[in-house]
Amino acid sequence: MGVVRMQKDQGTGPVTGSGMDQQVAVRRLATGWKIAIGGALAVAAALAFWWFAPSGTSQTVTADHVTISTVARGTFDDFIPVRARVTPLLTVYIDAVEGGRVEKMLVEDGATVAAGQPIALLSNAELQLSTLARQTEVEQQINNMRSQELALAQTRLANERALLEAGLALQKARRQFEREKPLAGRGFVTAKQFSDTSDDYAYRQRNYEALKRSQATDARLQGSQLAQQQAAAQSMQSGLSIARANLDALQLRAPVAGQLSGFSVQVGQSLQRGERVGQIDSPGRNKLIAGVDEFYLGRVQLQQRAAIESGGRRYAARVTKIYPQVQNGQFQIDFQFIGAEPANIQRGQTLAARLTLGDPAPALLVPNGAFYNDTGGSWIFVVTPDGRSAVKRSVRMGRRNAEFVEVLEGLDIGEKVVTSPYTGFTDKTRLDLSK
Structure with a gap:
């Protein structure tokens, strides 16, 4: 095998890669361009936030959390429901005309007595x-x-x-x-x-x-x-x-016929002159006392009719007295039955009553809801045709009962409105309804 010897080039040094490297110049953006791009991105972010975020006059709510009702035409029954308390029509109090010691009890509390009947014997x-x-x-x-x-x-x-x-x-x-x-x-x-x-x-x-x-x-x-x-x-x-x-007078007598109540004296008890010992309620004759919202003070009149519900039956009554003093936002009225009274009603029992304020009449109606307490009937949120939002609209409403509110101006038949409470929405002009 032959060996070829390579001779070293005496005129050249060792071989390196430095001869192959080449320096490349880097191209950078100018400072002005950087500022312009940053500003554009900030504006885009602000526009996006403005577009997608709710404004101060609107609020996004879930459609399932509000009640939406339809404006319709129907017959408005002008009545208000009240809770009436049963109380005797006539109550006569029994006082000890002369003081003395109770020697004998002749009747018990709750007994039915006749006029002039002795009920207790005193000694003095x-x-x-x-x-x-x-x-x-x-x-x-x-x-x-x-x-x-x-x-x-x-x-x-x-x-x-x-x-x-x-x-x-x-x-x-x-x-x-x-x-x-x-x-x-x-x-x-x-x-x-x-x-x-x-x-x-x-x-x-x-x-x-x-x-x-x-x-x-x-x-x-x-x-x-x-x-x-x-x-x-x-x-x-x-x-x-x-x-x-x-x-x-040492012999206490019933001044009128009726049911004796509050008669709790005992044998041996000493009574002072003028001390109250009981009362007699008129038998089978009762009246009803009901509290009515002060909003209706000018609309309730004497002899207005009412329907009383008891035992699945309806009984007729009329307003016999109006107490104009307002306490806790209510005033009191008295009812008396017209004709027969419900059987077995007790003193203090409460009955449902419908007080008629006017005759039935055709009207544009909105279901009564808690919204009325927040707006007073001066405005309402109306749902847009696409159902995606509800816009505040001024309206004029009239009479209302437990079921409906009469619409006088501002709404049309078939429009949908929000009738649930407006808590937290009273300062808004639009509600965005989300699914």
């Missing part, structure tokens, strides 16, 4: 003794007045007797004078005798007239005195009757 020794003493005093005074009346009557009789005697004496004197007068003229009677007869006749006349005047004066004074005594006697009798009535 001090009252009994004072009544007996007053009765004795009054009887003595009455006896004294009777004695005075008798004396006056006797005096009147004596005066009448004296007047009769004076009249008789006057007649005798007149006859004597008439007989002697012609005889004295003829000389058959002496002048002295005729003068005595004339003087006696004149005296009898003056005496009779004086007795008549005296009797008239005495009769007038005696009549006035007798009238005063009779009035005083009648006053004493009235006072004695009152004292006896107070004594009789």
Whole structure:
């Protein structure tokens, strides 16, 4: 095998790759272009945020979380539902006219009593003794007045007797004078005798007239005195009757017929004068008391009709009294049944009632919802035709009941509106409805 020897080139150095490398110049963007591109990206981001983010006057809500109703035409029944409480039509309270100790209970609480029926017996020794003493005093005074009346009557009789005697004496004197007068003229009677007869006749006349005047004066004074005594006697009798009535009041009686309630006194209990011991409710006669929202104060009138629901039946009633004082946003009204009352209703029981405010009439209707409390019926969210959003719109609404609200202006038949609560939406003008 042959070996070829390569000779080293003496004129050249070692072989390297440096001769093959070539420097490439890097091309960079100018600073102005960088600023322009950055600004464009920022504007695009801002536009995207503005486009996709909700504005301050709109809010995105889930369509399942709101109630959407349709505006329709129908018949509006002008009524309001109320809860009425049963209470007796007539309640008479029983008070202890005189205080005393309870000796005996004659009836129990809840019993049905008749007018004047005794229900309890009290004792009051001090009252009994004072009544007996007053009765004795009054009887003595009455006896004294009777004695005075008798004396006056006797005096009147004596005066009448004296007047009769004076009249008789006057007649005798007149006859004597008439007989002697012609005889004295003829000389058959002496002048002295005729003068005595004339003087006696004149005296009898003056005496009779004086007795008549005296009797008239005495009769007038005696009549006035007798009238005063009779009035005083009648006053004493009235006072004695009152004292006896107070004594009789120790026996508590039912003032009217009805059902006794609140009667919780016990034997041995001491009652003060005027203390309330119970009450009597009218049997089978009840009224209803209901609270009505102050919004309807100007629309509720006396004699308006109402329908009362009880036991699956409907009973007619009417408004008999309106209490205009407003408390806690409500005023009170009284109902009375027209005709028969529901059987077995109890005091304090509540019944459903529909108070009619007006006649049924055709109207454009929106289902009543919580939105009305937030807007007052002045505006509502109306769903757009594509169903993707709801826009705030001013409307004018009229009457409302538990089911519907009457639309006067601002909505058309077939439009859809949001009737659920507007909590958190009252400052928005548009709701974006998402699926």
